[in-house]
Amino acid sequence: MNKRYIDIINVISLRGPNIWTYRPVLEAWVDIGDLEDAPSNTIPGFYERLNAWLPGLIEHRCGIGERGGFLLRLKEGTWPGHILEHVTIELQNLAGMQTGFGKARQTSKRGVYKVAVRSRNEQVSRTALFAARDLVMAAIDDQPFDVAAVVEKLRDMVDSLCLGPSTACIVDAAADRRIPSMRLNDGNLVQLGYGSRQRRIWTAETDKTPAIAESISSDKDLTKRLLSSCGVPVPEGRAVDGPDDAWEAANDIGLPVVVKPSDGNHGRGVSTNLTTREDIEAAYKLAIDEGSEVLVERFVPGDEHRLLVVGGRVVAAAKGETAWVTGDGASTVAQLIDSQINTDPRRGLTEEFPLNLVLLEEDPAVRLELTRQGYSPESVPEQGKQVLIQRNGNVAFDITERIHPRVAAVAALAARVVGLDIAGVDLVAEDIGRPLDEQRGAIVEVNAGPGLLMHLKPASGEPRPVGRAIVDHLFGDQESGRIPVVGVAGSHGTTLVARLVGRLLHLHGKYVGVACGDGLYVNERRIEKGDCANWQSGNRILMNRAVEAGVFENGCRAILAEGLAYDRCVVGVVTGIDPDALLPDFYIDDAEKLVNVIRTQVDVVLPDGVAVLNAGDERVAELASLCDGDVLFFGQHPDLPRLQAHRQQDGRAVYLRDGQLIMAVGTEESALCRMADIPMAAGDAERHLEAILAAVGAAWALGLPADLIRTGLETFDNGLAAAK
Structure with missing residues (x-):
């Protein structure tokens, strides 16, 4: 068949x-x-x-x-x-x-x-x-x-389902700096870094963004008053409580005016250059539908600009352009919009497009603009007649290189006054290359969580590395967002190694998380029993903002079924490879395939990290050539060929000689302690011996002092008699 x-x-x-x-x-x-x-x-x-x-x-x-x-x-x-x-x-x-x-x-x-x-x-x-x-x-x-x-x-x-482009550009910039990331929800909440060195972003907001500052920025009237008190130029205006009050405020301020919601965003509900009572009252109704309160402000002539401020400096700027159609004497305004504006390949409905489609049925501001000019969507403009469709919006034309230093300084001051570490500062000016006070320009809004797409994919001009600017704001030049991570793999002794390394790190003053075969430990307290040598438990450790170091046991089955919980480690330990411990249900049915699974632990050692390998197991010892970092061998006998060859190259090694635990660098040896003084080695020394040597090698690779390692070995609770 x-x-x-x-x-x-x-x-x-x-x-x-x-x-x-x-x-x-x-x-x-x-x-x-x-x-x-x-x-x-x-x-x-x-x-x-x-x-x-x-x-x-x-x-x-x-x-x-x-x-x-x-x-x-x-x-x-x-x-x-x-x-x-x-x-x-x-x-x-x-x-x-x-x-x-x-x-x-x-x-x-x-x-x-x-x-x-x-x-x-x-x-x-x-x-x-x-x-x-x-x-x-x-x-x-x-x-x-x-x-x-x-x-x-x-x-x-x-x-x-995927990260939005603003969040993705920050995550990609972090990856370029080798800073790990973890998505924390189905949206755009992302953790950069691990444990106590992590930072969090939610699109263009960070864990440095104060909630008070965000609340201030959402109240445009309060924002204006704070900016004005600090000498930042803002348009005169006030909140109004109805169409009649809006007209009265407009006369007090002086026509033309702008009417907008006090807590709207993305330019929705904003009407500009209004000169008649009819237009102002209509604009009030439009604005109140988009916010809880309405502002009437002096109209500032010029183009709308968005300046992105990150960590106190302007890193990108974009300018808006008005949208027009030209009549042909036959097509309606709606048809002209579709043929002359919406056919632009830069326009679309998703975030990947720098310009939005103009949708008459969804944008009352466009319909109001048409009404002010005496048109409706069904009107047919005469041949050559220009009709204004959109007065504000389309802020997607890069002008970063043209910003006057004094304009950049004012924008940075505005973000600082509001209290935002990342801000989208909206200003109106006729020429961004001149100081605002020379042209009656003004800052009209300061926004938290600004969109980044206009800077990443402008309609014209150079894309700006705004994601990198945000990452550099969160992490200093020498910061990687990483805590010390130790991974332990092998066919035997891995739980004991993980527990012992966790204990030594704890004695060194670290708040340690350990995910291993007999439970999940945080700061020496077991918070979950059972086998926690898996991705989910490891992920919990890396998410914990208190954890300063993490130790992870990685069984072959977990590597095959889930992968490692971390991207890279500073120390990777391999205790041994049992050629008979195959996993035929994963098609791991010979020793070579098993080695390929366990090598994953060595592959992820950082270039400045260390692989701690069993010199007495030839399959393990051969993994040394795959390590990006240094190698430290351990073994029960000083005359193991791999160990001797490594020492001849001035490599580090841990082994036993005459009942003493020896730490060696090249030909120089230092006795750490007697095996007889280590309680867990008593009675069943052969079973735990290699695990002890591996743990000592890992602790040494982490830079822990010999005295502390000795104390940890001599005081470690020997309750792990059943450890794997």
């Missing part, structure tokens, strides 16, 4: 570093049945159909390393597991979730492959994976497939 199918039999979300890569991936176990005997070059028309549906596949370099590499493999003949990998990647790219990494590897079972692709969002990647399976099968069976519909669905998911 012919079995032409692709069956996805299991999907695993690896949320941290794993056997594939440092990044989160989605791993699928795929059974291709009899397609194992049908590579792509044997299926008539398959190459042409797939290439026509997904022309972007030409950019996939594959293992060949050049443009068109995957298509070459497709022509020569490759298998559905490999094809599924690339189609999943391409669907994610088309949806706007850029992905480059993917791998497909055959398992020991015929026709079953493991396929891994980079996953920035698990739900999107899962949907893309199953859509890719259906697409590949449609191409194999010469059936129709609606690629556009699938991509549209994925794009909607990306828009609703």
